[in-house]
Structures are given as C-alpha cells and as structure tokens.
Amino acid sequence: MRDAFGEAILQLGKINPKVLALTADVEPSVRLTDFAKEFPERFFNVGVAEANMVGTAAGLALEGFIPFCSSFAVFVPGRCFDHIRVSVCQNKANVKLVGSHCGFSNAGDGASAQSVEDIALMLSLPEMTIICPADGVETKKAVMAAAEKEGPVYLRISRAETPLITKEEDNFEIGKASILRKGKKVTIIVCGSLVSEALVAAEKINAEVINLSTIKPLDQETILSSVKKTGKVITLEEHSIIGGMGSMVAEFLGEKYPTQIKIMGIPDVFGESARNYQELLDKYGLNAENIIKEFAKFK
Numbered sequence: 516m517r518d519a520f521g522e523a524i525l526q527l528g529k530i531n532p533k534v535l536a537l538t539a540d541v542e543p544s545v546r547l548t549d550f551a552k553e554f555p556e557r558f559f560n561v562g563v564a565e566a567n568m569v570g571t572a573a574g575l576a577l578e579g580f581i582p583f584c585s586s587f588a589v590f591v592p593g594r595c596f597d598h599i600r601v602s603v604c605q606n607k608a609n610v611k612l613v614g615s616h617c618g619f620s621n622a623g624d625g626a627s628a629q630s631v632e633d634i635a636l637m638l639s640l641p642e643m644t645i646i647c648p649a650d651g652v653e654t655k656k657a658v659m660a661a662a663e664k665e666g667p668v669y670l671r672i673s674r675a676e677t678p679l680i681t682k683e684e685d686n687f688e689i690g691k692a693s694i695l696r697k698g699k700k701v702t703i704i705v706c707g708s709l710v711s712e713a714l715v716a717a718e719k720i721n722a723e724v725i726n727l728s729t730i731k732p733l734d735q736e737t738i739l740s741s742v743k744k745t746g747k748v749i750t751l752e753e754h755s756i757i758g759g760m761g762s763m764v765a766e767f768l769g770e771k772y773p774t775q776i777k778i779m780g781i782p783d784v785f786g787e788s789a790r791n792y793q794e795l796l797d798k799y800g801l802n803a804e805n806i807i808k809e810f811a812k813f814k
Contacts, residue, residue, distance in 0.1 A: 516672035516708075517615055519651035521546025523658035524583055528554050534662060535582040537572055539565045545585040545615050566595040569610070573602035576609040581662055587621065588614030588630035588671060596636055603667050604642040611661045612669045618753030619786055619795040620674035620708065629786030635758030637669045638731055644689060645730040647671045647752075647760070649680045649710040653728055656687035664689055671707065673753070675792050678711040680726070692734040694741065698723035701747040701810055704738065706730060706760050709751050709801055716806035722749075730760045738764065739772055747813050748776040749806060753796075756780040777809045 528534050528550055536550045537559045551558040561568040565586055572582035584591055591614050592599050603610045614633055621628045637643050644664060648654040654672055661668040680695065681687075692704075696714060700721040705713040710726055717724045723741050727734070742748055748768065750761035761778030768774055781799055789795045796802055 516648065516651055516654045516677055517544070517546045517674060519654040520585070520613060520615070520658060520670075520672055521549060523655040525549050525553060527658060527662055528557065531581065531662060533579065533581045535559065535575060535580050537561060537568050537582055537584045539563055539568050539586045539590060541586055544587070545613065547585060565590045566598045569595045569598040569612075570602050572610045573598075573606060573608040577606065581609055581611065583611045583613055585613040585615065587628060588617040588633045589628055592633055592636050592669065593630055599667075600640055604640045607642050607666055609665055610667055612667070613672065614669065615672050616674040617671050618673065618708070618781070619789070620753070620792055622789040622792040622795055625788035626785040631755045631781045631786055632758070633671065634730060634752070634754045634760060635762075638758065638763060640667075642667050643731065644668045645671070646689065646728060647706040647730055648728050649707065649726050650677045652679060652683060652685075653681045653687060657728070660687060660689050673708040675708060677708045680710050680714070687728070690729050690732045690734060692729065692737040693726045694723065694737065695726050696722070696724040699745060701749055701813070702738075702741040702745045703749045703751060703806065704760070704764055705751040707753055709753055712801065712803045713751055713806065715803035716810075720807055720810045722810070727760060727764075730763060733763055733767060735767060735771070738767065742768065742772055742774055746774055748774060749779060749809060750776070751779045751801070751806065753801060754780050755783065757783055775813055777812070779806065779809060
C-alpha cells in the first residue's frame, strides 16, 4: 500500500499543480522520495513536528492547495489529534491525512509505533472522511478520490505486503462498499489488510464479504441489504474492537436492524513487538481460521 501511495501521489502531482506533500521526517517510509525529487517546491519535510505539519497543511489548504500529510498512523493522527480537530475539521480544511504503518503492521517497532486506535479518533470528528483500502490497487484509487473530494480525509494504509484483491477495472467511490463475494449464511464486513483472510474463510462458511473501504460515511444501504439476507454479521479489522469499524456497524444495525453480530479485531490492549507481523495477527485471532470458529458459535 505504501508503494501504491507513493506512485499515486506522484501521478497526482503531475496532473494537479495544487497537490502538495508534507511529511514529518519519514519521507522514505511513506514513499515520498520520488515526489520530492520531481516537485521539490511542493514537498515539505517539517522535521519531527507532526502537529506543526497539520497546522501548516491547514493554512495551505485554506489558500487553495491540496496538501497530503503523511506519517506513521501513531503520529498522524495519534500525536496531533487536537490540531486535526481544530485546524482541519472545524475549518473544513481540504487536508488529506495519510496514516501508514497502521495496526500491527509495524511489528518490529513495538507498541509505541503501532496504531490500534486511529479509526476511533477519526470517527469522532465531524467533517472527517475515513478510507481504509484493501490493497495497493484500491490505495491508488483512494488517493485520487481523496484529492477530488472537498474536505478532510483520513487514508489508513499498512506497512505490510498485502495480497492484491481488487482489480484495476473495479469501480471505487468514496462512501460506497463493494461486495466481493456473494453468500447466504453470514455477512463478513471487513476493511484494510484483512480482506484476504475474510475471503478465505468465506469459501468455507458460505459468507457474503463486504469490503468496507470507506468507513465514514458508512454505506448503510449495502450493509442493510446483505444483513437482511444472511441474518448474521462478523466484522473484521486490524484495529481495536472499541470505537472502530465494527463499533460503527454495530451502532447502525442496533438502531436499524438488530441482529447477531461478532466484532473481531484487536482487544482492549496496546500493540507489542514481534519478529513477524503474521505472529501478531495469529495471536489475536485475526485470520481465516478464527473467523470460521466465531461463525460456528452463532446459533
């Protein structure tokens, strides 16, 4: 996803002179090196000062530019929530925030560098759009769509290599979910890097799989239509089970169509170090095998 982001913003820079790229001393990690070389006058490395970066971006946006602020998700939005809230969202500033290394994907650097609560932070903010693409192909489309959308956007991407699930010809629209597999027994609603796990499990339990790449605004129509058919829901995300995509879905269904639901994600804990990213996913049950086990618990 990081590679795709770097390619997309470079392409975007070539077609839209208003696009700017800002980072807080992690240019190579968020794949902005090519953009910096191609457009040095539109690239800003503010140093280790994420809050100032967001404030600067808000000012640039209010002058008519389209700034993309990129860093680790633990820093953007984690370290600069107040600046996002006041400078960006309250001003409806056209700032695009890109949080990389989300969830457990920054496994080797441990809890202090892993963001498991960023969706919850951004969901709480009025005006904020949240996109969590499934793979590199969808990441490129999300970058382009974010630039076209007026107002604050948070794009959440993984550090880890992610299987290609979506296709170039697939339609991508902010606010619209996509059904990747039809099924009858349960609806699996998933976002981000775990879409591939959901699809593996779905084959064995006859599940319908919804790729909820836009978490906010929520595609209520697609979710409701599927859940009325299956009567059961599993949500899956590489984020805390508190305040994330699953919580958003549960709140909606609790009001509109109460049904059996299991929220799968990271429990109420911080991250931890691991030699291998998959070790953490397996430890916390974020895999196809555990989806099947949770499905078996439904009555």
